[in-house]
Amino acid sequence: MTTQTAQAFRELCMQQGLALTHQRQVIYEVMQSMPGHPSPEEVFGKVKALIPAISLATVYKNIHIFLASGILREVSPHHGSLRVEMNSHPHHHLVCTQCRSIQDISEAELIGFGGSHPVQQMLPGGFLAQRISVDVLGLCARCQPAVMPSRIPMQEAVPMS
Known part of the structure; x- marks a missing residue:
């Protein structure tokens, strides 16, 4: 070190x-x-x-x-299993459905991918996309008071279309 x-x-x-x-x-x-x-x-x-x-x-x-x-x-x-990372820059992950390997992909690379039918399209590193899924991790409204009791409730979000 x-x-x-x-x-x-x-x-x-x-x-x-x-x-x-x-x-x-x-x-x-x-x-x-x-x-x-x-x-x-x-x-x-x-x-x-x-x-x-x-x-x-x-x-x-x-x-x-x-x-x-x-x-x-x-x-x-x-x-599948616990995986950790030290990369703190904003990014997403390419997960192989066969071997479970995980690669980083930047927001710009993902946005540049485009198209609503990702099957048979190549991403960086020769990764063949089968589908795109973004995980948003956080606290649901029911869990927030227990974890953040002093939090002021936010306005209801406008549904995304």
Whole structure:
């Protein structure tokens, strides 16, 4: 881990009130070096090479701490297994329905795709679109008061056509 990355991680931990542990720092470093959207098992495989005594449970626990604190983001839970990402830039995902691999696609690339019949159209990286689906994750009106009790209710949204 570069000195700059290590400092940034220390600051993230301080901002989030997290203890800075060696294991946590190594997990973060490994995840920074991994492309795409790794699963906890993939992260564990790389971390175990650096810390042989670490357990899969410790990696899972730290990933969940990173998710809860906003250091990591979870890729849509609808894709089968927990996948995480460090990419905080606005983007969407290309999910292979066969192997479950996940690739990023920028908003501009997706908008440029166009057309209401995506079948047999190619996207970046040679990805063949079968259908397009955008997940909007948030809180329904019923759950909001429990999570955000001081929130002022918003006006009803105008239905999208």
